[in-house]
Amino acid sequence: MDALAGLLEGPRASGAFLLRIVLDPPWSIRVQDGSPLCLAVMLSGEACFEPDHGEPVWLRPGDVAIVRGPDPYVMSDDTATPPQVIVHPGQRCVTPEGVDLRERMALGVRTWGSNPEGSVQLMLGVYEEVGAVGQRLLDVLPPVLVVSEDTWDSTLIPVLSREATKQGPAQGVVLDRLLDLLLISVLRVWFDRPETEAPAWYRAHTHPVAGEALRLFHEDPANDWTLARVAAEVGVSRATLAECFRNTVGTPPMTYLTEWRLALAADLLRQSDATLNAVARQVGYGSGFALSSAFKRVYGISPQEHRSTALAQ
Secondary structure, eight states, X not given: OOHHHHHHTSSOOSSOEEEEEEEOSSOEEEEOSOOSEEEEEEEESOEEEEETTSOOEEEOTTOEEEEEOSSOEEEESOTTSOOSEEEEGGGEXXXXXXXXXXXXXXXXXXXXXXXXXXXXXXXXXXXXXXXXXXXXHHTTSOSEEEEOGGGOOOSHHHHHHHHHXXXXXXXXXXXXXXXXXXXXXXXXXXXXXXXXXXXXXXXXXXXXXXXXXXXXXXXOTTSOOOHHHHHHHHTSOHHHHHHHHHHHHSXXXXXXXXXXXXXXXXXXXXXXOOOHHHHHHHHTXXXXXXXXXXXXXXXXXXXXXXXXHXXXX
């Protein structure tokens, strides 16, 4: 597993909210659901995405946008159109006056809007939870990024569009995986643009020294890694490894490994009922006590407090 694959394991769709929206202008929807990530695919017509803190961007047919939450944003036919729908947590849709619209605007399987033959059609895939590993990815993204139809060629959009309105065995799993594939494809295209300031961990994955060290950390975080051991695996001296890794990734190799292990631990604590000792062993700590000390030093709370907070959400 390379560094990119490891970080992209974080925002995995699991029961993600997927909806095909069909509208006629004028229309405007304010989204304030607190979700960490939304993937928007423009099927027909045009739409403007305007974050509360950021510049508006336009989507045209075939374009895909990634909208980073949890800050609110507005999608509309025009920035001058006032919001007619407010989306709250749990995908609860109401008018600005508070009238519920879920049933009124339902148009069929995973389809919602004002007109089944509307000139504007888009799909929204909402990731309602992203753990500590995925957050490392989200932290490097702008509020809204767009990959336009003329800069890439993806066969995933028509497949996702067809599958979105079907009901069948394991349909939810099919849609989750398609959404994940589309997200990864869009991010790779965007990161590879010459004008994009890709994060250091992404650029580093092609480096012969730093990239190999990252691969070792991501494939086997539980290994008893030392600087000397990693250097031996990579085939360089400790000094060369330390210098290359710091210059390429931006942090010393063992600091990166600690951050990666703790992010993995944070997600394991949220996603399972494994004991603290079991989690510690999975991420390379000798005991729950050692993990707890490191976790509290970095996150400011104990692993148990982190787990309790996650369960209460």
